[in-house]
Amino acid sequence: MIGTFIIIVVLLLFPIGFLMSTTVAAGVIGWALKSNAEAEHADSELLDTNY
Secondary structure, rough: HHHHHHHHHHHHHHHHHHHHHHHHHHHHHHHHHHHHHHHHHOOOOHHHHHO
């Protein structure tokens, strides 16, 4: 009976943990790409139009 409970808990928590970890990874990758683009194109007038 305890094994069934453990399996149900793992099956419910795994998707939530996976989605949260991919969200964090996407945020880190986006931040790194944005800061890299700003550093490479520091004198561009198009950076003023970005939010």
